[in-house]
Amino acid sequence: MSNPKTESAWAxxxxxxxxxxxxxxxxxxxxxxxxxxPGDLLVESRAVVFRGFGVSGDSYDGVADLLLPDRLAYVHGNSPRxxxxxxxxxxTEYPAEFEISMHNEMSYAHAWPSRILFFCDIAxxxxxxxxxxxxxxxxxxxxxxxxxxxxxxxxxTQNLHDGMGFGKSWQATFETDDRAETEAFLDRAEAEWSWLPxxxxxxxxxxxxxxxHPVTGTEVWFNQADQWHTAGLGEDAAAMAEIVPEDELPQNAYFADGxxxxxxxxxxxxxxxMKMAVNVDWEVGDLLFVDNVAVAHGRRAFTGQRRILVAMS
Structure with missing residues (x-):
């Protein structure tokens, strides 16, 4: 394969x-x-860091409500939160020693947040x-x-267990214990689904x-195949794939035709x-406001305590 470009002019x-x-x-x-x-701000800049305003957990809601007037629940999310x-x-709650590859939040779903707001509580x-x-x-x-x-x-593809097993349960994924409510959500999403014994x-x-992009018309890479495919999930996923039948893995990705x-x-x-990405190095109180279609995000490995909170709209 050809080598990718080596640098980005955007930040x-x-x-x-x-x-x-x-x-x-x-x-x-x-x-x-x-x-x-805020919409104009994102169209112009695609991602914005608000720094030095002393935002804390106590003052977060007042600021966040101006950027995300209608916060969404993380229903059908596949990341541990x-x-x-x-x-x-x-x-995210993935172990600190692992990087998280670039992705647009919930680009695998029938609907995704247009805006994401990250907040640095602990750097x-x-x-x-x-x-x-x-x-x-x-x-x-x-x-x-x-x-x-x-x-x-x-x-x-997903196999969401009923409370015990690999990966997430369907109750945690859809934030409900109601099967009918889950089924209705999936029907609206035009997803295929079935309950196993x-x-x-x-x-x-x-x-x-x-x-x-709905405003600019710019075409972007917008999927999470690499975060669902076993080849993109590290050694633990590869080991699981050796002992769990392919059709029983918690998640996987294929081309559209299967x-x-x-x-x-x-x-x-x-x-x-990851090579084309630009790092946002956190300071406590920072807010990172992102156009979730125009820009993908990830996470670098770290040491010590780190607490980054996220809301979507």
């Missing part, structure tokens, strides 16, 4: 109190946001940056052979591999995304 915009012409306080940031259209506030979650001792990548740059940097192979889309919920969805995706394609997509 998130950083707005400090002096840039906004307001006081270095949560109230100052709120004043700035009331006079600014804990709900800690009003549709506010830990950003890592070392590492722990949130890398972000321009989705058009990522798409353009992927080998043409791979892009062509994904043209018809991605088929995602042991209570496992099997879900299959065919989704897009690329997407055109044919297997070569492992080297998955590795290539991940490596290109």
């Amino acid at each position: 998130p915009r950083i707005i400090r109190p002096a840039d906004a012409g307001v006081s270095a306080s949560p109230e100052g940031l709120a004043e700035y946001l009331r006079a600014t259209d 804990t709900k800690v506030g009003r549709n506010l979650y830990t950003s 890592a001792a070392t590492g722990g940056a949130t890398p972000v990548v321009d989705g058009k740059l990522w798409l353009d940097s992927i080998d043409p052979e791979v892009r062509e192979a994904f043209q018809a889309g991605v088929r995602y 042991d209570g496992t919920l099997r879900v299959t969805q065919v989704r897009q591999a690329t997407l055109k 044919s297997p995706i070569p492992a080297e394609y998955i590795t290539h997509v991940q490596e290109v995304g």
